[in-house]
Amino acid sequence: MMDLPLLVGQVFNGFSVASLFILATLGLALSFGLMRVINMAHGEMLMLGGYLAYLTFLLVPGPLAILIALPVAFLGAAALGAVLEVTVIHRLASRPLDTLLATWGVSLILQQAARSIFGAIGVSVTAPGWLNHTISIATGPLAGLTLPATRIFIMVVAVAVLLALGLFITKSRIGLLVRAVNQDRMMAAASGIDVRRVDLVVFSLGTGIAGLAGVVLALLGPVTPSVGQSYIVPAFLVVVLGGLGSMVGTTVAALILGMVSALSQIFLDVSTSQVLVLLFVIVFLQFRPQGVIAVRSRALED
Amino acid sequence: MPKYLSQLWIVALVLAVAAPWLISSYELSLLGRFLAMAILAIGLVLLWGEAGILSLGQGVFFGLGGYAIAMHMKLVSLPEGELPDFMMWSGLDALPWWWVPFANPVFALVAVVALPAIVGALFSWLVFRRRIVGTYFSLITQALALCFATLLVSKQDVTGGFNGLTDFKTLFGQDLASPGAPIALYFVTLGFVVLAFLGARWLIGSRYGILLRATRDGENRVRFLGYNTTPYKVVAFAIAAALAGLGGALFTLHAGVISPALVGVVPSIEMIVWVAVGGRYSLWGAVAGALIVNFAKDEISSALPEAWLYVLGAVFILVVTLLPRGIAGLVRDLAGRRALVATKPQEVQK
Numbered sequence: 001m002m003d004l005p006l007l008v009g010q011v012f013n014g015f016s017v018a019s020l021f022i023l024a025t026l027g028l029a030l031s032f033g034l035m036r037v038i039n040m041a042h043g044e045m046l047m048l049g050g051y052l053a054y055l056t057f058l059l060v061p062g063p064l065a066i067l068i069a070l071p072v073a074f075l076g077a078a079a080l081g082a083v084l085e086v087t088v089i090h091r092l093a094s095r096p097l098d099t100l101l102a103t104w105g106v107s108l109i110l111q112q113a114a115r116s117i118f119g120a121i122g123v124s125v126t127a128p129g130w131l132n133h134t135i136s137i138a139t140g141p142l143a144g145l146t147l148p149a150t151r152i153f154i155m156v157v158a159v160a161v162l163l164a165l166g167l168f169i170t171k172s173r174i175g176l177l178v179r180a181v182n183q184d185r186m187m188a189a190a191s192g193i194d195v196r197r198v199d200l201v202v203f204s205l206g207t208g209i210a211g212l213a214g215v216v217l218a219l220l221g222p223v224t225p226s227v228g229q230s231y232i233v234p235a236f237l238v239v240v241l242g243g244l245g246s247m248v249g250t251t252v253a254a255l256i257l258g259m260v261s262a263l264s265q266i267f268l269d270v271s272t273s274q275v276l277v278l279l280f281v282i283v284f285l286q287f288r289p290q291g292v293i294a295v296r297s298r299a300l301e302d
Numbered sequence: 303m304p305k306y307l308s309q310l311w312i313v314a315l316v317l318a319v320a321a322p323w324l325i326s327s328y329e330l331s332l333l334g335r336f337l338a339m340a341i342l343a344i345g346l347v348l349l350w351g352e353a354g355i356l357s358l359g360q361g362v363f364f365g366l367g368g369y370a371i372a373m374h375m376k377l378v379s380l381p382e383g384e385l386p387d388f389m390m391w392s393g394l395d396a397l398p399w400w401w402v403p404f405a406n407p408v409f410a411l412v413a414v415v416a417l418p419a420i421v422g423a424l425f426s427w428l429v430f431r432r433r434i435v436g437t438y439f440s441l442i443t444q445a446l447a448l449c450f451a452t453l454l455v456s457k458q459d460v461t462g463g464f465n466g467l468t469d470f471k472t473l474f475g476q477d478l479a480s481p482g483a484p485i486a487l488y489f490v491t492l493g494f495v496v497l498a499f500l501g502a503r504w505l506i507g508s509r510y511g512i513l514l515r516a517t518r519d520g521e522n523r524v525r526f527l528g529y530n531t532t533p534y535k536v537v538a539f540a541i542a543a544a545l546a547g548l549g550g551a552l553f554t555l556h557a558g559v560i561s562p563a564l565v566g567v568v569p570s571i572e573m574i575v576w577v578a579v580g581g582r583y584s585l586w587g588a589v590a591g592a593l594i595v596n597f598a599k600d601e602i603s604s605a606l607p608e609a610w611l612y613v614l615g616a617v618f619i620l621v622v623t624l625l626p627r628g629i630a631g632l633v634r635d636l637a638g639r640r641a642l643v644a645t646k647p648q649e650v651q652k
Contacts, residue, residue, distance in 0.1 A: 096436060097436065101618060104615075105615040107615070108612075236441040236445065278449050285429070286432055
């Protein structure tokens, strides 16, 4: 018989893994949809967010440091993202595979820089008191279930980011421009939209969100120079599964992969469940090669 | 290309054959190792340069070849009825079934090439048949490399875990520690490099090569001409995988070890760097790239361990942005410019 608290616990874990995927992937998916480029240094934006959180906790001790760390990490990662966009990505805009390789070079340099500055061993952030407890259920059918507050916090952050980004894209003027460029870059440029600026804004917004992901990551475990690496490959799979740059697709894909990963870990060890996630993606693509959400288009190639 | 450049291969081959008497035995072992990697690089020219398919998972096939030969050597060095040491430490009492056939030398030799080719063909067919191309494909291959490496590490009882497989004694009855072994191994590797080079050159010049390039430049147009492009791409992927497996097996023999650290995400991307630096459209460029990048890595990481990743990252960015055709493209441009000056204007127009 299935152990109910275990099952509910893993579903809860699935949601928290999915929340991390969402935060780590949204930026990738946004810029992939807009510019067709994948930023391999995206994982290092997570890393940067984590280290910025660590520094903020050093400078501003107190229970609310985490709330200061979030905007600091967002701005820091967004600024670095803007520099990266202007110097590397913009130059290679028409060669997606080469962008992938060049940004991998950036990621190596950023990792080594982190190693030189902070050391190869990770630094850790202590979650403030109000996040440092678990909700445990002692009675009823779910007895034995424990829900760590940090994981609930991650979900809250992910939902808040999704809502804010959704409002930004659908309601703001810049959001309107983003949707226009996303739909038809040439027409948008022809009707006077500064396509370059839109690219830059979206790219640094995306890296900023990765910075936020880095902060919540710091609550879960130590921040190491290679912390981004371990999250980025699953995040790429989320992009592949989600379909071209759609926010809804990315969110659904993150939820699916989070659940597949968490639920399979009831029966399998972590590494086998990783293989299962990859197999799942390949099998899923057999039925829907265009991903969860397909963008309707009459174009033959895009 | 001017004549003196096209004859340079003779010099290169003479130097390569004379190498055992020209350089120290340590340098020779490095050269042999890097030549094994060059076989993989030749496969990447076919796959990435000609077919335009960027695989970030070549380490998987390199590893399959390496592990195939390593498992064989591990098994033959055992006394009758015993298990490899790491299996005994993990408390296994019987050899896993999929280890058993590797005791046979012929099976192991065939598996070095066939195993990566079959896995590569199956994997790429599943992805290509649904017309998943470009960036998507590259990301999936990278996930494949991640899965392969983590599986190897975590299934320690049957794979040797993080330390991989090492401590080999003999190969096909030959003592690997004998003084002649490194030189023999070097010539075997050199022979395979030449074979792979000629084979790839023949393929690139054949009708198949034309179709690969056409698919790279306009896949849908090739479809409209009535070709199903999927099998062509699957074959290219399988050949590149087989060459990677061959390179991995020879590397394992030279290095005396194969481990997850040689086959994961980062080494897989490093393999792309070799070819990017040397020139993805040029066979000799890829061979030169594999040798140059690896010798540079050896020099820099022993002199300044910190600096290697900075150098690698910077080289990656510079080569991709400024020199997309790598060293080979640079040489061709320089030589071509001189040739242009030397020829008369009306000949240039042809």
